[in-house]
Amino acid sequence: MRVLVTGGAGFIGANFVLRTLATRPDAQLTVLDKFTYAANPSTLQPVADRIRVVRGDIADAATVDPLVAESDLVVNFAAESHNDNSLADPSAFVQTNLVGTYTLLEAVRRHDVRLHHISTDEVYGDLDLDDPTRFTEETAYNPSSPYSSTKAGSDMLVRAWVRSFGIAATISNCSNNYGPYQHIEKFIPRQITNVLTGVRPKLYGDGRNVRDWIHVDDHNDAVWAVVDRGRIGETYLIGADGEVDNRTVVEAILTALGQPADAFDFVTDRAGHDRRYAIDSHRLRTELGWRPAYTDFASGLAATIAWYRENRDWWAPHKEGVEAAYARTQQILD
Ligand code: NAD
C-alpha cells in the first residue's frame, strides 16, 4: 500500500511514520511536509532510507496532485496546530487548515484516492467541569479559537466532498496527545523541559482546565483501525478516558523530577481558554474493536518524561526561543 502522510514530520505524523514502519511492512511511505517551525527534521533522520520525504505545502496543488495520483491512501496530519499561535496570528491557520485541506480534497477527488483526515475534539468547543456528558460523534460543532474553527471548517469540507462528490474519506477527532517528539511549545513537553532547565512550570489561569490525554501511539493505532475497518463517510472520536486537570499534570511532572509539587507559577490565562474536553470513544471501540494500550496516564507520562530527559539534543536548541516568545505575551501572576 502506497501511503502519502501529509504533515509526517510533525509530532503525531512522525510517530505515525515510525509506528507504521515497525508494524506494517506492506506500507510504502511518502511524507509531504512544509517543514514549518513545528517540524523537527531529526525525528525522521534514522528512517530516512526507508521513506521518501518531499518538502512542500499541502495548499500547493502542483505539488500535491502528482503525489496523490500515485498513492492508495492519503492520511492528512498537516496543520497549524497550536492554539496560542492562532491567537497571535490566525492567517497560517486559515491557509493550511482550510485551503490546504481543500487542495488535498480536490486532488483525491480527481484521482479517486482514499483519504483519512486527522482532526481534533476541539471542534466541539468545551464542557463545564461538572458536566456529566462527554463529546460524541453527534455533538454539535462549536469551536472556540481560530485554530479549532479552522479545523472544524476542514472537517466540514471533507464531509461536503463525501456527500457532493462521493470521495472515499473518513475523519477522526482525537483528544490531547502526549508522547515523544512533541514540540516543546505544547503543555506537557514545555513543563518537562522547563523543570529540566531549571525554569518553573507555567500554568494558565487557575490551572483547573481539564484535558483528556491519550498516548500518541494509541491515537495512531486508532487511525489505522479507521483506515482498515472504518465506514466511508463516517467520523470516529478517539479518546482513552484520560481526563486530568492541568495542575495535577504539572504536580506529577515536578514530583517525578524530584522537585516540590508547588514549584510552579500561574501565568496570564489563554484568551477564550476551553475549560474541559472529554471524549466518548464508544463507536471506535464497539464498531472497530480498538482499545488503548496506555490505560495508566501516570506510567505513560513517566515514559514521556524519560524520553525528554534522554533526548536533550532533540529539543534543547529550541528551548530558549520558545520561552522568549511566551515571555512576550505571558505575565507571572502573584
Ligand atoms: P504539529 O504542529 O506537531 O505538526 C504539524 C506538521 O504539519 C508539521 O510537521 C508541519 O511542518 C506540517 N505542516 C504545517 N503546515 C503545512 C503545510 N501547509 N503543508 C505541509 N505540511 C505542513 O501537529 P501535531 O500535534 O502533530 O498534529 C497533527 C494533526 O493532528 C493536526 O491536524 C492536529 O490538528 C491534529 N490533532 C492534534 C492533537 C494533539 O494533541 N497534538 C490532537 C488531536 C488532533
Ligand code: DAU
Ligand atoms: O484536544 C486536542 C488538541 O490538543 C489539539 O487539537 C491541539 O493541536 C493540541 O495543541 C492540543 O490543544 P490544547 O490547547 O489543549 O494543548 P496545549 O498543549 O496548548 O495546552 C494544554 C492545556 O494546558 C490547556 O488547558 C492550556 C494549558 N497550558 C498550556 C501551556 C502551553 C498551560 O497551562 N501552560 C502552558 O504553558
